[in-house]
Amino acid sequence: MTLVEDIRKVAKQYPHSKSAILPALRMAQQQYGWLPPEAIEEVGEALDLTPAYCMSVASFYDMLHLEPIGTHTIEVCTNVCCGLVNAQAVLEAFELELGLAPGETTADGAITLRAVECLGGCSTPTIVAVDGRYRQSVEPEDAPAIVQELRNA
Amino acid sequence: MPDVLVLAGAEEHPLRDLTSYRAVGGYAQLEKARMREPQQVIQELIESNLRGRGGAFFPTGRKASFIPTPDKIAKPVYITVNADESEPGTFKDREIMLRVPHRLIEGCLIAAHAIQSKFVFIYIRGEYSTEYDVLKAALDEARAAGLLNDVTIVIHRGAGAYICGEETALLSSLEGERGQPRSKPPFPAIEGLYAAPTLINNVETITTIPKVLEVGPAEFAQIGAPPDSTGTRIFCLSGNVERPGPYERAHGITVRELIYDVGGGIAGGRQLKAVMVGGSSFPVMTPDEIDTKLDAASLGQRGLFIGSGVVTAIDDRACIVQFALRVAQFYMHESCGKCTPCRVGTRWLVQILRAVENGTASEADLELCLDVCDRIIGKCLCVLGDSAAMPVASCVTKFRDEFHAHLEHGGCPFGADSSLDRLFAPVDQHHDTPLAREVPV
Numbered sequence: 102m103t104l105v106e107d108i109r110k111v112a113k114q115y116p117h118s119k120s121a122i123l124p125a126l127r128m129a130q131q132q133y134g135w136l137p138p139e140a141i142e143e144v145g146e147a148l149d150l151t152p153a154y155c156m157s158v159a160s161f162y163d164m165l166h167l168e169p170i171g172t173h174t175i176e177v178c179t180n181v182c183c184g185l186v187n188a189q190a191v192l193e194a195f196e197l198e199l200g201l202a203p204g205e206t207t208a209d210g211a212i213t214l215r216a217v218e219c220l221g222g223c224s225t226p227t228i229v230a231v232d233g234r235y236r237q238s239v240e241p242e243d244a245p246a247i248v249q250e251l252r253n254a
Numbered sequence: 255m256p257d258v259l260v261l262a263g264a265e266e267h268p269l270r271d272l273t274s275y276r277a278v279g280g281y282a283q284l285e286k287a288r289m290r291e292p293q294q295v296i297q298e299l300i301e302s303n304l305r306g307r308g309g310a311f312f313p314t315g316r317k318a319s320f321i322p323t324p325d326k327i328a329k330p331v332y333i334t335v336n337a338d339e340s341e342p343g344t345f346k347d348r349e350i351m352l353r354v355p356h357r358l359i360e361g362c363l364i365a366a367h368a369i370q371s372k373f374v375f376i377y378i379r380g381e382y383s384t385e386y387d388v389l390k391a392a393l394d395e396a397r398a399a400g401l402l403n404d405v406t407i408v409i410h411r412g413a414g415a416y417i418c419g420e421e422t423a424l425l426s427s428l429e430g431e432r433g434q435p436r437s438k439p440p441f442p443a444i445e446g447l448y449a450a451p452t453l454i455n456n457v458e459t460i461t462t463i464p465k466v467l468e469v470g471p472a473e474f475a476q477i478g479a480p481p482d483s484t485g486t487r488i489f490c491l492s493g494n495v496e497r498p499g500p501y502e503r504a505h506g507i508t509v510r511e512l513i514y515d516v517g518g519g520i521a522g523g524r525q526l527k528a529v530m531v532g533g534s535s536f537p538v539m540t541p542d543e544i545d546t547k548l549d550a551a552s553l554g555q556r557g558l559f560i561g562s563g564v565v566t567a568i569d570d571r572a573c574i575v576q577f578a579l580r581v582a583q584f585y586m587h588e589s590c591g592k593c594t595p596c597r598v599g600t601r602w603l604v605q606i607l608r609a610v611e612n613g614t615a616s617e618a619d620l621e622l623c624l625d626v627c628d629r630i631i632g633k634c635l636c637v638l639g640d641s642a643a644m645p646v647a648s649c650v651t652k653f654r655d656e657f658h659a660h661l662e663h664g665g666c667p668f669g670a671d672s673s674l675d676r677l678f679a680p681v682d683q684h685h686d687t688p689l690a691r692e693v694p695v
Contacts, residue, residue, distance in 0.1 A: 114406075114408050115408070116330075116373070116448060117429065117430070117448060119429065119430035119431075120410075120428055120429055120430045121430065122430040123380075123410070123411065123412065123413050123427065123430070124410070124411065126413065127380075127411065127413060148430075150430075157432060158430070158431065158432055161415060161432040161433060161590075162380070162412070162413035162414045162415050162433070163413070163414030163415060164380045164381070164413045164414035165413050165414070179677055179678045179679065179680065180342045180534075180580070180584060181342055181343070181493075181530070181534060181566070181577060181580055181581065181674070181677075182342060182343050182492045182493055182566055184580060184673075184674050184677040185493045185494055185566070185568060185569075185572060185673055185674065186493070186494065186673075187673075188677065189674075189675070189676055189677050189678060192678055203678055203680075203682075203683055204683035204684075215680070215683065216678045216679070216680045216683065217381075217680055218340070218342070218416065218584055218587065218588070218680055219340060219341070219342040219343065219344075219584075220381055221339050221340065221344060221345045221347075221348050221379070221381070221382070222345055222348070223342075223343050223344070223345050223490060223492035223493075223498070223566070224345060224490070224491065224492050224498040224499045224500060225498075226492070226498075230381065233381070233383050234383055234384065235383075235384065
């Protein structure tokens with residue numbers, strides 16, 4: 102099935118198809134890696150919405166990327182609960198390992214490093230989402246192995 | 255009195271599959287509820303005085319009673335479960351979804367019966383991937399077992415926006431719009447999703463419902479700190495404590511008991527400096543207040559809130575100005591931009607606090623900071639702006655000496671010794687966007 106067909110199928114779950122815009126954008130991003138204009142257009146076509154409207158919604162949400170991002174993502178929680186117990190050092194360990202500032206992507210497009218707000222894992226700090234899956238109690242010395250794991254993936 | 259209700263049976267191992275959930279009496283309350291009149295179930299919720307666990311603490315039964323019955327309205331009525339858990343310090347809903355997903359589904363189905371709804375949306379925060387998988391598997395299992403009857407449950411995934419935990423923003427997002435709050439009234443119970451009556455409840459609230467029916471409303475109303483704070487909470491203990499974790503306890507346990515008896519005290523034997531109670535959206539607590547009971551009435555007497563059950567211990571290494579700054583940066587990042595006091599005010603707070611931290615502020619800036627807080631609180635469609643203003647104002651007021659020390663020292667007196675020193679805020683990743691453009695102070 103094409104992306105448009107997939108989206109229309111998901112939209113049937115909802116009393117109004119416009120409600121499916123978030124799942125649709127997520128599906129498009131899954132396929133394209135990010136949300137280029139053609140992905141936005143396909144979402145619009147599937148849900149009978151204008152690309153401009155889809156764009157306005159996509160730009161509101163942190164997890165939807167209107168610019169290319171890395172194949173893999175490392176997202177370090179730097180909100181206060183993790184911050185109280187060393188999140189800054191964890192973030193800096195990844196910065197050092199990758200040679201990146203938060204928000205940047207490696208030159209080969211493989212890995213994006215981001216700082217993110219509270220991920221809801223405050224009892225096992227620092228929480229790091231690696232490709233969207235939580236790693237708990239991450240310490241600065243864990244950074245090299247996590248980066249290596251993604252490089253090998 | 256039972257201390258564990260919501261997570262009962264899952265203390266050691268999660269109860270993810272239907273068989274193990276049924277083994278602890280799962281879905282028995284649904285069966286019983288369906289044999290009673292919907293109105294009777296609502297009445298039991300009212301008698302139990304179960305209140306919302308998402309932060310607002312509104313009586314759940316009363317909220318359900320506002321939903322018009324089918325004979326009074328020609329529209330469908332909806333239930334939306336708020337699983338967009340994003341309040342800093344909060345991880346209880348995640349715990350529920352991972353450990354007792356079927357109890358959440360049972361709660362949804364009992365609520366659906368009570369308000370005669372055929373449609374339930376569970377709005378789960380986008381970052382919760384494993385939680386989504388576990389909940390989805392449980393839902394598929396419940397559906398296959400024929401437990402849903404004619405009720406449709408859809409799990410809707412968010413995409414990263416704190417504001418979507420605000421009930422009207424959640425509805426906007428679920429309708430396919432930007433997640434911006436709407437004015438109330440009309441309240442969602444009258445005009446919510448697709449302009450139809452909608453019951454919105456937090457995950458923990460909904461998951462408590464089967465237990466309310468199981469122990470009985472009269473008995474439940476005696477648990478905790480009656481009359482207002484009945485039942486248990488999954489307190490989210492974190493920060494500088496020896497044993498952080500989700501701890502389900504009856505309302506009324508003191509902050510001291512939770513931190514020192516349950517959590518093993520401050521890590522490394524350090525001194526407590528402040529406690530984030532309820533979440534980062536609320537005023538902070540000082541060490542002389544920690545004998546306060548964790549119930550709405552006791553906290554309310556001190557101008558504090560139970561919020562989403564957060565207790566984050568902050569030890570004496572933390573600079574309170576840095577804490578206030580990081581909290582303000584969070585709300586600046588998450589402000590949806592709809593209301594001017596919040597959009598501009600959160601940014602302004604960040605700038606003032608940064609100036610205090612860097613040593614470029616004066617006494618007048620502290621007054622300005624409080625003034626800005628005052629001009630945000632109660633002046634927007636939702637409470638996101640208040641959520642920045644309340645903790646910041648409480649830090650300036652309760653830790654005035656530390657703010658003065660910054661002014662006198664010409665910057666942070668703790669420097670690199672502070673546990674929050676140089677803590678990076680995601681909002682600073684947006685420096686090429688208008689969001690971070692400097693506003694002149």
